[in-house]
Amino acid sequence: MSVAAPLRSRKAQIDGTATALFRAQGFAATSMRELALAVGLEAGSLYSHVRSKEEILHRVCFGLAEDFFAAFAAATTDDGQPVAQRLRQAIEAHVRVLTQDVAASTVFLHEWRHLSEPARTEFVTLRDRYEAGFRALVQQGTAAGELHCPDPAFAALTLLASLNWLPTWYRPDGKLTPDEVAHRLAEQLLGGLLFQ
Amino acid sequence: MSVAAPLRSRKAQIDGTATALFRAQGFAATSMRELALAVGLEAGSLYSHVRSKEEILHRVCFGLAEDFFAAFAAATTDDGQPVAQRLRQAIEAHVRVLTQDVAASTVFLHEWRHLSEPARTEFVTLRDRYEAGFRALVQQGTAAGELHCPDPAFAALTLLASLNWLPTWYRPDGKLTPDEVAHRLAEQLLGGLLFQ
DNA sequence: TAGGCTTGCTAACGCTCGTTAGCAAAAAAA
DNA sequence: TTTTTTTGCTAACGAGCGTTAGCAAGCCTA
Numbered sequence: 001m002s003v004a005a006p007l008r009s010r011k012a013q014i015d016g017t018a019t020a021l022f023r024a025q026g027f028a029a030t031s032m033r034e035l036a037l038a039v040g041l042e043a044g045s046l047y048s049h050v051r052s053k054e055e056i057l058h059r060v061c062f063g064l065a066e067d068f069f070a071a072f073a074a075a076t077t078d079d080g081q082p083v084a085q086r087l088r089q090a091i092e093a094h095v096r097v098l099t100q101d102v103a104a105s106t107v108f109l110h111e112w113r114h115l116s117e118p119a120r121t122e123f124v125t126l127r128d129r130y131e132a133g134f135r136a137l138v139q140q141g142t143a144a145g146e147l148h149c150p151d152p153a154f155a156a157l158t159l160l161a162s163l164n165w166l167p168t169w170y171r172p173d174g175k176l177t178p179d180e181v182a183h184r185l186a187e188q189l190l191g192g193l194l195f196q
Numbered sequence: 197m198s199v200a201a202p203l204r205s206r207k208a209q210i211d212g213t214a215t216a217l218f219r220a221q222g223f224a225a226t227s228m229r230e231l232a233l234a235v236g237l238e239a240g241s242l243y244s245h246v247r248s249k250e251e252i253l254h255r256v257c258f259g260l261a262e263d264f265f266a267a268f269a270a271a272t273t274d275d276g277q278p279v280a281q282r283l284r285q286a287i288e289a290h291v292r293v294l295t296q297d298v299a300a301s302t303v304f305l306h307e308w309r310h311l312s313e314p315a316r317t318e319f320v321t322l323r324d325r326y327e328a329g330f331r332a333l334v335q336q337g338t339a340a341g342e343l344h345c346p347d348p349a350f351a352a353l354t355l356l357a358s359l360n361w362l363p364t365w366y367r368p369d370g371k372l373t374p375d376e377v378a379h380r381l382a383e384q385l386l387g388g389l390l391f392q
Numbered sequence: 393t394a395g396g397c398t399t400g401c402t403a404a405c406g407c408t409c410g411t412t413a414g415c416a417a418a419a420a421a422a
Numbered sequence: 423t424t425t426t427t428t429t430g431c432t433a434a435c436g437a438g439c440g441t442t443a444g445c446a447a448g449c450c451t452a
Binding site: 024025026027028029110113114149150151154155157158160161162164165166168169176184185187188189 | 220221222223224225306309310345346347350351353354356357358360361362364365372380381383384385
């Protein structure tokens with residue numbers, strides 16, 4: 001039995017470090033030698049654990065996509081409640097995934113462009129399907145008279161937009177817990193800023 | 197008098213083409229040879245018009261920063277009106293700058309990280325100062341009882357966040373004019389989605 | 393017409409990139 | 423114990439990078 005068993009496998013450690021570097025500098029501006037140094041290996045040694053640089057990006061992007069879909073499904077399957085409530089839960093679920101791993105979220109949101117085909121197209125398709133889920137909720141809510149907006153598709157788009165800038169400013173060590181951030185965001189987006 | 201005088205100077209053409217490439221692929225993933233090809237020159241010839249690759253990025257980032265400051269100032273100097281109205285105008289002004297040149301906006305929002313010091317720090321300082329302008333508006337509006345939010349700083353942050361995702365989805369040839377987009381966004385963010 | 397700036401070319405510089413081959417030690421499996 | 427797998431190293435590959443030097447042709451000014 002090894003005395004100091006690694007908490008994470010080397011592969012997971014490489015993925016995590018790469019994610020942090022991709023976030024800070026971008027995929028293209030991060031070299032395998034840089035990654036190796038951060039992990040404590042030589043450049044060539046990385047390839048004992050990882051097939052290529054892009055494979056890491058692929059895993060991060062599609063891994064997070066799964067997280068988003070799972071969270072959305074869990075938040076919206078309860079059909080008993082009003083649509084607005086389910087939308088609120090979907091918002092909070094989205095924020096929770098974002099805050100859970102800010103680095104991975106940033107990579108998911110910005111670095112997927114560096115995937116080569118066909119992964120890139122596959123990713124965009126997933127992304128569109130996820131957005132369609134939000135759009136459907138807003139549409140149902142509007143139809144049911146629970147929400148008011150001139151254009152549900154537009155509203156859904158800008159709603160997600162509001163959430164997806166979060167990784168650029170959110171700090172895990174800030175004074176608000178992830179759940180508080182999620183709640184306030186949902187409150188502000190659904191209720192608006194105007195006093196009424 | 198030359199028959200086919202260029203509409204833009206070569207330098208402006210290079211800046212514009214580079215901006216489009218930086219937007220589509222990122223600064224680091226765009227090579228000077230690629231840029232030269234897109235402009236119709238050889239790689240070395242670019243340096244007759246441009247000092248370095250980073251100089252282009254610098255011009256784009258700081259140029260747009262000026263645009264944002266100018267638009268914000270013009271939108272908020274009229275002290276006669278209520279704060280909420282001035283905030284609405286600031287939002288619409290921000291959106292107008294974003295939509296005016298989506299490519300440059302995207303570079304401004306994402307690629308500034310590739311500036312080297314001291315330009316990078318200088319840029320971040322400008323960005324912070326701009327955000328502080330919005331924060332002050334929201335704070336004044338809340339103090340005046342025109343806006344209701346638990347945390348003005350948080351609200352200002354997420355307000356700008358909502359706007360800054362726009363370049364990722366906005367299409368100039370879409371069915372909404374820039375002014376309509378600006379108006380709807382302001383409406384939705386200030387009024388919220390909930391029917392009330 | 394002469395001089396100097398502007399614009400663009402070709403060729404090359406030193407450097408870094410992602411990745412691979414070949415080998416050695418350690419760890420796990422038999 | 424022997425064998426196999428895992429992990430890591432060094433060295434190097436071909437390619438692409440940003441940038442520069444040196445030169446030629448075209449243009450404006452005098």
